[in-house]
Amino acid sequence: MNDTPLHQVLGERLIDAREAALALNLPLYWLTHAKERRRLGLPHYRVGKLLRFKLSELIAWMEESQALHPADAGHEEEADAGLQ
Secondary structure: OOOOOHHHHHOOOEEOHHHHHHHHOOOHHHHHOHHHHHHHOOOOEEEOOEEEEEHHHHHHHHHHHHHHOOOOHHHHHHHHHOOO
16 A cells, blocks of 8 residues: 555645635636636646646746736836826
8 A cells, every 4th residue: 555645646736716816816717718718828727627727837827927028017107197
């Protein structure tokens, strides 16, 4: 009998779209709509008919996306200036 813990055999726990959206403060439709997942290049898995995600891969995706498309702070300040 193998004494290796199940999580080491299976790797990271897979989470559903709702858990991922809540954990990372992402719009749920980004995770649930195939067109958005493709457009954004979101890492995901199909388990039968279920859609699942690895939190670590989504975090890496977010960090990579921010590095490729940093927030343009100048535009945010211009938008805020109009509200004052």
